[in-house]
Amino acid sequence: MTSVTLENIVKHYVPPIGAAETHPVSGLDRVNIRIEDGETISVVGPSGCGKSTFLKVVAGLESTDEGKIFYNKVDVTNITPQARGVGMVFQDYALYPSKEGEDNLGYYFEVRKKTEEEKQQRLRETAELMGIGFDLLMGRQVDTLSGGEKQRVGIARCIVREPNVFLMDEPISNLDAKLRERTRTEIKRLLKKFSITTIYVTHDQQEAIFMGDRIAVMRSGRIEQFGTFDDLYYSPANLFVATLIGTPPMSVIPVTLQNGILQIADASLTVPAEVAEKLPEGALRFGVRPEAWSVVNEPSSALTMSVARVERLYTERAAFASGQIGGASVNVLVPLDFPAEAKEIFLQPDWTQASFFAADSETALHTPGAPELF
Ligand code: ADP
Ligand code: MG
Numbered sequence: 001m002t003s004v005t006l007e008n009i010v011k012h013y014v015p016p017i018g019a020a021e022t023h024p025v026s027g028l029d030r031v032n033i034r035i036e037d038g039e040t041i042s043v044v045g046p047s048g049c050g051k052s053t054f055l056k057v058v059a060g061l062e063s064t065d066e067g068k069i070f071y072n073k074v075d076v077t078n079i080t081p082q083a084r085g086v087g088m089v090f091q092d093y094a095l096y097p098s099k100e101g102e103d104n105l106g107y108y109f110e111v112r113k114k115t116e117e118e119k120q121q122r123l124r125e126t127a128e129l130m131g132i133g134f135d136l137l138m139g140r141q142v143d144t145l146s147g148g149e150k151q152r153v154g155i156a157r158c159i160v161r162e163p164n165v166f167l168m169d170e171p172i173s174n175l176d177a178k179l180r181e182r183t184r185t186e187i188k189r190l191l192k193k194f195s196i197t198t199i200y201v202t203h204d205q206q207e208a209i210f211m212g213d214r215i216a217v218m219r220s221g222r223i224e225q226f227g228t229f230d231d232l233y234y235s236p237a238n239l240f241v242a243t244l245i246g247t248p249p250m251s252v253i254p255v256t257l258q259n260g261i262l263q264i265a266d267a268s269l270t271v272p273a274e275v276a277e278k279l280p281e282g283a284l285r286f287g288v289r290p291e292a293w294s295v296v297n298e299p300s301s302a303l304t305m306s307v308a309r310v311e312r313l314y315t316e317r318a319a320f321a322s323g324q325i326g327g328a329s330v331n332v333l334v335p336l337d338f339p340a341e342a343k344e345i346f347l348q349p350d351w352t353q354a355s356f357f358a359a360d361s362e363t364a365l366h367t368p369g370a371p372e373l374f
């Protein structure tokens with residue numbers, strides 16, 4: 001039963017002697033976050049943005065330069081990783097390869113001088129939690145296991161210790177695509193069962209969305225936004241979040257707004273008054289997601305997109321047409337039977353789903369907010 005709070009955390013790395021840069025690397029740059037008890041959050045962002053640093057600081061494996069970390073109300077900033085009671089699973093499994101699965105789990109009890117009875121009891125509970133087939137893994141030597149099986153043992157090894165907080169750093173990015181999908185479903189099932197506070201790090205936005213109750217988007221040592229998928233998708237804090245979340249991504253088109261008329265390339269669209277009144281006049285950036293376009297028959301009051309290609313996703317029962325409007329790349333969700341030979345299509349945006357950003361910064365000026373589903 002542990003909530004985790006980071007208050008104003010700053011972590012600088014000093015580059016190694018001889019490194020090209022002379023100033024310290026900002027690993028974490030004023031990070032504030034509160035992760036509720038039992039919640040699974042994902043941390044997502046490009047390589048080098050500070051995700052692993054974030055986990056290490058929560059675990060106590062890296063010191064901080066400023067700020068405080070709390071587990072519940074206890075200040076753990078200067079407490080050792082052992083005393084914090086975290087379980088970590090990394091991309092490289094960090095198991096003892098020549099030992100059997102069971103010994104990998106049992107090692108902890110030897111170190112902690114627990115009785116054989118306590119050990120067997122806890123191992124039984126863990127195997128039960130881990131579910132079908134886990135008993136079989138326990139008897140096998142680790143280097144004979146597949147990547148996905150190793151990660152199951154890795155997770156079990158954390159669970160056996162009854163951690164306060166569970167930290168996972170890109171645990172499945174080494175697996176091939178099919179196994180990755182299966183393993184992430186398995187991990188999610190386990191996390192739901194454990195209800196241990198979990199921080200799950202990944203560079204893959206789809207994985208982040210799948211795993212996290214809430215998602216923290218990081219860039220350059222900062223948390224750009226922390227919220228549910230709906231928050232990030234419908235109310236992105238800025239252009240970075242808006243274009244990171246969503247596949248294919250939101251299209252962003254340079255426009256000019258004057259007297260309620262939006263000038264896009266050589267077309268003009270009338271913006272509904274309730275949207276226009278929230279926006280400044282002049283140069284802006286107009287953000288539209290693939291599903292927020294309608295294909296229309298007439299070029300009047302529509303934008304013309306030159307179609308570069310049509311991609312069909314049979315598994316999703318959908319297709320995407322991509323092309324250009326006014327020099328910006330645009331993706332449009334179209335029906336599966338959309339003609340492959342289409343060279344030009346006419347589009348109208350759904351104004352209730354459109355976003356606007358400043359022309360000269362990434363600031364969001366207007367976002368649609370989540371639709372009401374019920
Ligand atoms: P991520 O996990 O998101 O890829 P990291 O947290 O590993 O990012 O790294 C964040 C930044 O800190 C990067 O610029 C990285 O090069 C730098 N960094 C990480 N660890 C060290 C270290 N031990 N010494 C110096 N710089 C480091
Ligand atoms: Mg990393």
